[in-house]
Amino acid sequence: MATNTQIPVADRRVPVIAPGHTFSTITEKIANIVLKRPVSLGWILGFLIVFGMLNMLAGVLGYLFLKGVGIWGINIPIGWGFAIINFVWWIGIGHAGTLISAILALLRQTWRNSINRFAEAMTLFAVMCAGTFPLAHMGRPWLFYWMFPYPNTMRYWPNFRSPLVWDVFAVSTYFTISLVFWFVGLIPDLATMRDRAENPIIRGIFGLLAMGWRGSARHWHRYETAYLLLAGLATPLVLSVHTVVSFDFAVGIVPGWHTTIFPPYFVAGAIYSGFAMVLCLAIPIRAIYGLKDFITERHLEISAKVMLATGLIVAYGYFMEGFMGWYSGNQFDSFLMWNRFHGPYKFCYAALLACNIFIPQVLWLKKFRVSTGWLWLISFIVLVGMWLERFIIIVVSLSRDFVNSSWGMYYPTKWDWMTFGGTIGLFLTGMWLFLRVLPSISIFEMRTLLPEAEVHEAAEVKP
Amino acid sequence: MSIRATDFSECGPVYGLMAEFDSAQELVTAAHKTHEEGYRKIDAYSPFPIEGLAEAIGFHKNRVPLVVLIGGLIGGLSAYALQYWVAVITYPVNIGGRPYHSWPSFIIVTFELTILFGGISSAIGMIALNGLPLPYHPVFNVPEFTKATENKFFLVVESSDPQYDSARTRSFLNGLSPRMIAEVPS
Numbered sequence: 001m002a003t004n005t006q007i008p009v010a011d012r013r014v015p016v017i018a019p020g021h022t023f024s025t026i027t028e029k030i031a032n033i034v035l036k037r038p039v040s041l042g043w044i045l046g047f048l049i050v051f052g053m054l055n056m057l058a059g060v061l062g063y064l065f066l067k068g069v070g071i072w073g074i075n076i077p078i079g080w081g082f083a084i085i086n087f088v089w090w091i092g093i094g095h096a097g098t099l100i101s102a103i104l105a106l107l108r109q110t111w112r113n114s115i116n117r118f119a120e121a122m123t124l125f126a127v128m129c130a131g132t133f134p135l136a137h138m139g140r141p142w143l144f145y146w147m148f149p150y151p152n153t154m155r156y157w158p159n160f161r162s163p164l165v166w167d168v169f170a171v172s173t174y175f176t177i178s179l180v181f182w183f184v185g186l187i188p189d190l191a192t193m194r195d196r197a198e199n200p201i202i203r204g205i206f207g208l209l210a211m212g213w214r215g216s217a218r219h220w221h222r223y224e225t226a227y228l229l230l231a232g233l234a235t236p237l238v239l240s241v242h243t244v245v246s247f248d249f250a251v252g253i254v255p256g257w258h259t260t261i262f263p264p265y266f267v268a269g270a271i272y273s274g275f276a277m278v279l280c281l282a283i284p285i286r287a288i289y290g291l292k293d294f295i296t297e298r299h300l301e302i303s304a305k306v307m308l309a310t311g312l313i314v315a316y317g318y319f320m321e322g323f324m325g326w327y328s329g330n331q332f333d334s335f336l337m338w339n340r341f342h343g344p345y346k347f348c349y350a351a352l353l354a355c356n357i358f359i360p361q362v363l364w365l366k367k368f369r370v371s372t373g374w375l376w377l378i379s380f381i382v383l384v385g386m387w388l389e390r391f392i393i394i395v396v397s398l399s400r401d402f403v404n405s406s407w408g409m410y411y412p413t414k415w416d417w418m419t420f421g422g423t424i425g426l427f428l429t430g431m432w433l434f435l436r437v438l439p440s441i442s443i444f445e446m447r448t449l450l451p452e453a454e455v456h457e458a459a460e461v462k463p
Numbered sequence: 464m465s466i467r468a469t470d471f472s473e474c475g476p477v478y479g480l481m482a483e484f485d486s487a488q489e490l491v492t493a494a495h496k497t498h499e500e501g502y503r504k505i506d507a508y509s510p511f512p513i514e515g516l517a518e519a520i521g522f523h524k525n526r527v528p529l530v531v532l533i534g535g536l537i538g539g540l541s542a543y544a545l546q547y548w549v550a551v552i553t554y555p556v557n558i559g560g561r562p563y564h565s566w567p568s569f570i571i572v573t574f575e576l577t578i579l580f581g582g583i584s585s586a587i588g589m590i591a592l593n594g595l596p597l598p599y600h601p602v603f604n605v606p607e608f609t610k611a612t613e614n615k616f617f618l619v620v621e622s623s624d625p626q627y628d629s630a631r632t633r634s635f636l637n638g639l640s641p642r643m644i645a646e647v648p649s
Contacts (some may be wrong), residue, residue, distance in 0.1 A: 024613060027612075149545060149549060155554075160546045160550055160569055161558075161568040166571040169571070169576065170575050176579060177579065177583075180582055188510075188511075188612070191612045192510070195610075195611075195613065196609075196612075211595040212596055212599075212600060214600055214602055214603070215509050215611050216508055217508070217513070217519075218520075218593070220509065221512075221517035222525055222592055223593070225527040225528060225589070226527050226531075229528065229531045229581070230582055230586065233531075233535075233578050233581050236578065240574060240575070444511045447511040448512070455488050455513055
């Protein structure tokens with residue numbers, strides 16, 4: 001009797017799901033985090049802190065709208081400052097979520113099934129944080145709808161040749177598609193929650209969201225097609241979003257921006273920081289919520305390897321910038337490189353190289369890839385490094401451009417820092433609530449990982 | 464017409480007969496046999512997608528890809544048309560004598576809106592073709608059916624099937640050795 005369950009070579013190491021689980025135990029374990037687990041004091045305290053930070057964001061933005069962007073450290077020549085640094089940083093973090101949910105789905109990397117749900121939630125909240133900054137930076141954010149093409153009494157239309165308009169379309173499409181993808185992925189699990197909830201109100205809410213999903217074979221068939229097509233559409237989308245963000249820079253003529261390497265280098269950097277954020281969240285979550293059976297060492301190790309690989313692409317980008325500074329023979333480009341190493345922001349550049357290139361090289365050693373403490377620390381360092389990268393790109397380039405008379409310095413004010421901290425509050429508040437109100441791991445996709453889920457088309461059924 | 468005196472007979476009109484199975488493998492085999500027996504109004508329910516199950520109950524017409532294609536085309540074409548109309552016809556801006564119809568600049572918004580419309584039509588198309596949202600469905604009347612979203616597998620032969628006969632269908636389903644058989648009140 002030929003049992004068809006040969007395990008692929010790659011799966012012989014630490015499994016993606018701990019042995020001994022059945023359909024019921026998976027369902028129970030994930031659903032009970034939402035339905036049964038009591039609210040702990042630690043959760044409440046943590047929530048008060050992150051919710052406090054979110055309220056700080058509301059306060060800071062209120063003051064900003066009252067006084068104008070002058071409360072920030074921006075000036076001419078450095079008109080972008082923290083707003084655009086943080087925008088690019090947050091958008092980049094979101095990219096890992098889409099990569100995990102879409103690209104790895106197309107590549108049939110089944111290990112993604114246990115981290116895609118919360119990585120997608122991370123994407124949504126990160127894009128919300130990102131979107132806050134350009135809106136706040138507008139000066140008159142209540143007129144944000146002027147960015148969209150609509151018939152108006154001013155008889156004005158957006159300039160579709162501008163990368164800033166492309167950005168509006170790229171980011172809003174990205175958010176919408178991420179939301180749709182996330183919700184479609186949730187539908188079968190919402191039905192599971194509906195069928196398990198004992199409280200009638202909670203059952204009603206989940207029932208409403210599940211829309212009457214009943215797991216019919218016809219429905220699953222269309223569902224899988226739709227999910228695959230969404231993954232196929234989201235894959236070029238996620239690559240395009242940071243490409244378009246990089247066009248905001250690359251289409252300009254400022255030294256250090258006007259370069260063709262920006263799109264791939266931005267996308268790699270985005271995935272780099274995104275996986276760092278995934279690890280920063282996954283390591284504590286799996287420990288606190290007892291999900292080590294589903295988010296195993298193997299997930300952490302693979303994520304660390306992705307970080308290492310994308311980090312090397314980023315390192316190549318830095319190297320190429322230096323090389324082109326010399327090879328182009330352009331005095332402004334070579335001055336930019338000199339300025340990065342010796343100018344007023346040289347410590348930021350040194351920290352950037354340490355955080356993004358040198359320190360993460362320890363991930364070559366397995367010891368650091370499987371030790372949760374080290375991995376968390378390295379991921380955090382990468383997040384700091386990627387933030388510094390955007391700081392260097394924006395501030396260093398703008399502070400020393402072509403003419404000495406237009407040179408300037410940028411120092412963030414407390415309002416800059418508080419806005420940044422506030423968006424971290426927005427992000428963490430979202431994650432805090434998400435973990436308690438929705439299944440944070442895709443239950444139905446986890447079921448398909450069990451050997452019992454496999455169906456062998458025996459010869460008898462073939463006509 | 465006389466109704467057989469079973470526990471379920473007082474429930475009024477009947478939606479069909481439901482058989483419960485323990486594994487995905489059993490459900491696929493049972494679905495194949497039921498379809499071979501000539502039943503066409505059948506449906507199978509499972510807690511996760513099972514490869515080959517839709518084919519086993521004779522479902523082949525999947526129009527989701529067509530919906531997505533149409534949605535994506537509408538998105539892309541309308542985005543390009545809008546940009547052309549704005550940049551060439553209604554609001555032309557002469558920048559250093561460059562052509563109004565500067566198509567390379569229009570690619571990005573065209574691309575993004577293709578994805579946007581395609582993605583939204585994929586989700587809405589799937590939900591609509593599945594007939595959702597559906598506030599009421601008879602299968603939920605069977606108490607065991609809550610396990611359909613956890614660990615149990617169900618096969619339903621609907622009473623609207625021309626071959627359906629309460630007694631004969633029941634004995635046929637019994638032959639598939641299910642865990643239990645229940646009549647689904649409609």
